[in-house]
Every structure is written in structure tokens, then in C-alpha cells.
Amino acid sequence: MKQVTISNEFMTLMVLDYGAIIQKLLVKGKDGKHHNVVIGYNHPSRYRLDDNCLGACVGRYAGRISNGGFTLDREKFFLYQEDGVHLHGGKEGFHQKYWTIEEVSYSDDPYVKLSYKSKHLEEGYPGNLTVNITYKLVHNALQVIHEAVTDRSTVVNLTNHSYFKLDDEPYIDDNRLQLNCPYMLEMQENLLPTGNILPVRKTNYDFLLPKKIGVQRFNTPFIKDLGNEKVAELSSEKSGISMKVYTNQPALIVYTPEDFSAICFETQNYPDAPNQEDFPSAILRPGETYNNISIFKFDLIV
Secondary structure, three states: OOEEEEEOOOEEEEEEOEOOOEEEEEEEOOOOOEEEOEOOOOOHHHHHHOOOOOOOEEOOEOOEEOOOEEEEOOEEEEOOOEOOEEEOOOOOOHHHOEOEEEEEEOOOOOEEEEEEEEOOOHHHOOOOEEEEEEEEEEOOEEEEEEEEEEOOOEEOEOEEOOEEOOOOOOOOOOOEEEEOOOEEEEEOOOOOEEEEEEEOOOOOOOOOOOEEOOOOOOEEEEEOOOOOOEEEEEEOOOOOEEEEEEEOOOEEEEEOOOOOOOEEEEEEOOOOHHHOOOOOOOEEOOOOOEEEEEEEEEEEOO
16 A cells, blocks of 8 residues: 655654545644544554445445435436445445545645546446545645546545544543534435435434533535635644634535544535435536535644
8 A cells, every 4th residue: 555644843744545545644633742633543554454445435435325226317226236226335335445546745735646547337336536635734724625537427435434533532422512404314224215204303313502522423415605615614622723614515424434433524414425316416427526615723722
């Protein structure tokens, strides 16, 4: 595996060509020391055995798709499924592919650009898809830019799957969380959406005002307040670090894994959009460019 490190006066980012993985993101805390705010492995080879998509690009479709596939322009495309659910691009999604490091800049606003070419019918998806990811450090913010073009109509939904942990406490319960998401998708037991949209107010998922996470755990698709590009904010009194999340995507899947303490903010389209006509379209056609821009901005708590 190849590893690239870029840094500015505010933070340092380490990226792998395998899975386009964010391996480490070092941010200065109130103690003046740099803290790695993402969960990852020190030895890159460990990622080949990882089944949590740690820090990786997830695609060709992040999240779940029902019915073992989808119909596009009257043609059915069959996808890998387990118990009727297709997850995170299939058996070998983008998080398990080697990407090409296209460009690295060590300027004041350093960046690394990676690419991957997904062939027609890879994992069952139509179209030869060319994907680019740019990780860029601009002052105290990490910009994650996903772009994709296709030679045939297809569906696309990409996201970064970093698990954030802003301090070295054993649990994230004391971290404060705010979600600018007034609605969420109703889910079935298999975590596929029913198609219904529910208000979060007066539920356990109401984080419209900042509060401690406590014992609340998530595997939840939230719908962004379209009038606010800031979709989430997480902060730790222990480290003094706060992180604001901005995105041009309509949904935020918030996920807390069962086997370790961290929180994932998956900025993306709605799950199962290819099979839900009332959801935002996930279709990408030739001549169009898929564009997912998400920003993770770090500050010290005042």
C-alpha cells in the first residue's frame, strides 16, 4: 500500500491508496498536542481484514438497496445481496479497491487526489464509472470532494466512512452532539427504509439542540435541514475539540458501531433511493458529473 501525508499549520492528514482510506487525521487540542480524531490502524496491511470500512470511500452505492437490485430505464440490474439487502456497493465495494494517486500538492492548502475506474457491471452496476476523490486541507477544515462521471446511465451514492472520536475517553457518551436534521427515515428491522419520513422532535433522535450523546446509539438516516449547510456538530470537553460537518448532500447517516466507541457521519443520498421514487434521484447519466462535497471543520471550544 501507498501512503500520503499532507499537513498545514492546523492539522495533518494521512491517506492510503487502498480504499482511499483516511488513516489518520491529527488535530490540535486544548492541551496544545495533536490528537488523532479518526479510528484507524497504525499498520496499513490491517485494513485488508477490516469489515468496518474504516475511513474508506464507500460505493458504488453507500448504504442499503432493497430487492436484490434496481430497475433503470426498464432494465433490471441484479446486485449482490444478503437476506435481500445490498450494502455499501456489494461483496467488494470501493473500500476494498486500490485507488490511483493522481496528484499530491504540498502548498498552503495541500491536497491529495485519487481515482478509481469501476468497470461496467462491476458488482452488477451499469456503466464504466470514473471516480475522483480529493482530500484538501483548508485552514482548520478537511474538504472531502467526491466526483464521478459515467458512459452509461447508472446510480451513484458515495461517502467517506471515517469514525470520529475526539478524545481518548473509553466512550463517546459525554461528547455533545447537534444534528440540524428535523426529519429521519422510518426503518424496517433489516434497516431498509419503509419510504416514510418521520419528525425527530420528542424522540430519542432529537438532537436539534446540542446535548450529550449519553447511551443513545445510531444506525439512522437523517434528513438535512435544506436551509442549513451545517448538518452536524460534535464536541468534546475533554480534548477541547469541536467538529462541524457541512455537506451538499440531502441526508446524513449517523452510525455508532457496537464493537468500539466512535461515531460515523455518512454524508450522502437516501438509502434505497434507486427503488424509492419519492426519494431524491441517485441516477447519473452520461454528460453529468456526480458531486458530493463535505467539509469537516475543527475548532477549539471557547
